[in-house]
Amino acid sequence: MIFRRVCAAILVACTLCSTIPASAELLGDIQLHGFASQGYLKSTTYNYLADSTMDGSSEIQEYAFNLSTQVNDDLRVGMQVFARDLGPLGNNELELDWAFGDYRWSDRLGFRIGRVKAPYGLYNETRDFDAVRTFVNLPAPVYNSELRDYFVGLNGLGIYGNVSAGAAGDFDYQAQYGNVQLDPDGGIAFFFNNSGVMTFQKGESNHAANAQFVWNTPVDGLRLGSTWNWFDFDSQVQLAFFLAGSLPPGTSLQQTYTTRNTRYFVQSAEYVVADFVFAAEYQRWLGDVLNPIMGGFSANSDAFYVSGSYRANEWLEAGAYYGEATSDVDENTSNPEHRGYMKDLALALRFDVTPNMIFKVEQHFVDGTYHNMGSINSEATAASWDGDGKWNYFASRVTFVF
């Protein structure tokens, strides 16, 4: 039913585009692009992203459709709709991925207003679009699928540009300010729901800001980046009725978790040489998630990965990455202990069947369950937290892009 709604929306958008030649003449050329992606994931011991143990899961789909046009020399407008189903997340609900006006006053300074893709590391802005990378998913330790809501986009305004530094290369920069709304079918909602004692209702940031600087060094193909993301969030939850007796008299079951001064820092390096691409990124997450009744926690986690890929010919690419994520850099108090970390080694092959069709296979060797969602690893499902935390998974994906 939901899938049909997505298809219908894309069909309507295509129809609209095909019926606006007069507008197209006024606005210049309208570009249309899209992709559809289907994945499969089979894991051992623990469920990951979906109910992936047993027979595996094909509940891994992503679709997007965008249109954009250059209104005049300096102004460009566009929008993209997106839907995904990733196990319990997304459920193929259509969402506005980005929609903004982009006024490039000069190459050194441009302005964007609307819903804008947020920077987070070098690859977040296309985290949903696997056709631009070797791997099925971005390296999980740094690009946690559960936290996508925080970084996927921001409603507000931003500036960007490219500044030459002469012999020292040049700098790309962007900075944005606005607010972020959490998807009730998204990973943050499931983070609260995973506790088993509350249900996420809605979440909205009071303020969100980010900034990214990328230095394109004089060394051909080497760029170094630094990204900063900051949020203040209020997440409204409904506590389970069975807690009522243990709460202070008069306490409402509807509570608000305040996420204050949450900061993500990502340091990035990428080196493109001949047909090789090497990358490394390091992330820190700091902040507090608090409620006066239920308590909360202070985030103090870090993560990193190093990756390399090689383009052998027009149709074959191979890659590997290794990464680690730690929930608390000072002390791992998780129970069981393997819930507090993730070590992920991935080996991947990408086949460009045609320029518009890409097929990938990937094998992961993992130690730790930090990024395995609780809701799909509870006692009620086939997998639970028993075991030593070591597990593997196989992933494949086919993507059509135009």
Next chain:
Amino acid sequence: MRTISLTCLVMLSVFFVGRAHAGEIVIANESVAVDAIDAETLKNVFLGKATKLDDGSKVVFAVQSSGATSEAFLKDQVGKSPSQFLSYWRKLAFSGKGSMPEEVGDDVGMVAYVKSTPGAIGYVSDGAALDGVKTLAVK
């Protein structure tokens, strides 16, 4: 001795004028006011980071969809293989931060595009018929 050196210098200058690299020539629409472009600006134009030349005039570009000329130009001047270049522009197109470049099929298509598009630059193989376009030296 000085005459010989000067002659060699002139010959080298003539050889390199209009050549991005051995085998590829950068061409421009007649409206483009400059006769030379520095390598960094040329690279940034093809990466979408520069949309204006040093004189402030608007610049647009096209790429050849395939072939040895295109592969050599992208590697030598843009620093990317064809697949890396495609991924780069797809990242921009699917994040809303750029539009895919105009594509032409071959040298003939490139010359036709550049000739008919004010502010356009492109590249062709050495020996292509340059009817109605100018060449740009790469500094």
